[in-house]
Amino acid sequence: MTGTDTFHESLQYIQQKTKSILESVPRENIDRVTEAFFTTNRTFVYGAGRSGLVSKAFAIRLVHLGFQTFVIGGTIGAPIKKGDLVWIVTGSGETIPSVMTAEIAKKIGATLVVITGKKQSRITKFADIAIILSVDCLEKEQKQYAPLGTLFEASTWILLDGIIAELMKKKKETEESMRSRHATLELP
């Protein structure tokens, strides 16, 4: 079996499309979602499948920044209350547990941020702030180089890291202060 160029073509495709997707995010959205951390109480994140992994990576950094954070469905939980902040990541905007969680969060009176690839989806109608990550691309290339939710997930991963950098500045945190809150399993 000999190598192909698919690996490099895929890397280039993902990086190029991710860049386009991220450029389309309105600055105003980022201001609103980062400011929400300073006007709400606790933060809850949720996502299913790979979107869930992306949302957990965000939660880990929020903990490093000193925000009280929970993963919905995780072992250590808390009841969502009015005044809390809920982030849900769902590419399709139609994933059943994500939509249900959004509906419940809104009824409780939480502030709901949704990151989705589909502007017209069931979940966006519940969102206080929706960040839409979508891009025009040839379907053939997308299927070959970035199957299923690949572009959405990579874009969301980087978007959330950018939001972390912004929050770090706003909250006057440093890499050192973040490291001090980092769970470790290393011999002292």
Place this chain on the structure above:
Amino acid sequence: MTGTDTFHESLQYIQQKTKSILESVPRENIDRVTEAFFTTNRTFVYGAGRSGLVSKAFAIRLVHLGFQTFVIGGTIGAPIKKGDLVWIVTGSGETIPSVMTAEIAKKIGATLVVITGKKQSRITKFADIAIILSVDCLEKEQKQYAPLGTLFEASTWILLDGIIAELMKKKKETEESMRSRHATLELP
């Protein structure tokens, strides 16, 4: 509280550095790790913290491609055996459970692929194939725009998606065949 440009500067920084990191991966490494899937039995992945989330995202896609895959430490497990393929993701190369897992995998006789940011680390000496993802960058910028393992994790996420595209081609899979193996929670 007014917005800053940190968000956009961080996005640009992460994308630019990730690109440099990924360009430095030798083509030969990718050939070897993708071919390993066709000469070994089952695949096991492991990582701690955010590296663990990246490795789980990879595992999900491997399942979509039809490879029998386990997350070490996950609920559904199996004993690693000689002839199996083990992937470990660790930025520092020194994370204790990752190094222990590497040592055990090697003693058992599995093929061990390690993705790490540090060429000279405890884990690399156990690796059959080590993919090193590191880049020169000004420490000040890195701390501000991409604290802790951010660059390593984003690079690994995209690298593994590129490897998935390559495996998809080699195994003659399509987005449709992958979707048919996708866990869903949607009403039929």
Place this chain on the structure above:
Amino acid sequence: MTGTDTFHESLQYIQQKTKSILESVPRENIDRVTEAFFTTNRTFVYGAGRSGLVSKAFAIRLVHLGFQTFVIGGTIGAPIKKGDLVWIVTGSGETIPSVMTAEIAKKIGATLVVITGKKQSRITKFADIAIILSVDCLEKEQKQYAPLGTLFEASTWILLDGIIAELMKKKKETEESMRSRHATLELP
């Protein structure tokens, strides 16, 4: 702060009530749910919170017995299909994601086993086989010695271990054959 007798009173209460609960399970139910493993394809388990932990403990043993098993919502998943077996554990029978999962499983045509503390609950109407684990007890004692779902969860844990012993016999497995499928992290 001095010790009280609450610890021992609680142990006795939990063990006594668990015994009563388990004695009320009809033998016929156990025959039906154990035989279902030999007439269906793959097994999926689900539960939220502590019920989810109990269902995962069951899944681990099913893997040891050689049944192909998935935890719904786990990293390594698969789409539920007609002919599969789905187990859902929910004390109240009203937990939203559990009820949704039950509804989806039934629409797909899977065989659905539900373990619940409430015979008249939303989830039981979807069940092919419902195992009801409930007991009359003085509310005051229950609140003090076994708060929230404690009795249901302890009963389910032991019930499922009894089902494992029964399946072990039916499938002619031994502790040794089970150990050979046990994930380990031990130096060889």
Place this chain on the structure above:
Amino acid sequence: MTGTDTFHESLQYIQQKTKSILESVPRENIDRVTEAFFTTNRTFVYGAGRSGLVSKAFAIRLVHLGFQTFVIGGTIGAPIKKGDLVWIVTGSGETIPSVMTAEIAKKIGATLVVITGKKQSRITKFADIAIILSVDCLEKEQKQYAPLGTLFEASTWILLDGIIAELMKKKKETEESMRSRHATLELP
């Protein structure tokens, strides 16, 4: 395929042996481990496999009681510090990640509680308080009715629920106050 009596024999065996195991726990141990919650800062729990599930079930209830609690290796973590309380559950007392975690916790200066089935095991030498859950039983019956760690895990599950009842009393909590801290996914 016809039913056997293995199910009922197993239930009886597990309940009888669990009772014997729990009766052998010295009252003094329970006093010491429950008092430790009021003299330490945060609580961390750990276990691998089914022992990990048991320790997570304990963590959920500790959260309900209002103790700040983390699952080691969970998404939401924190660095263990001197003055924290660490609980590790391991049947064999030899599970590598459990022993490593114990060693690290002790070097940091945390108070370490270990629940294990083996008094003479690698982990007990690190423990400040070790609760030993073991029982004499005929090997043949144990293998047939309660394979692998079944007796240890069921005993630990109930032991920890008894400790919760004791803590509930000591901390003057009620089922209602616990429910108010319970994560829910129910429409209000």
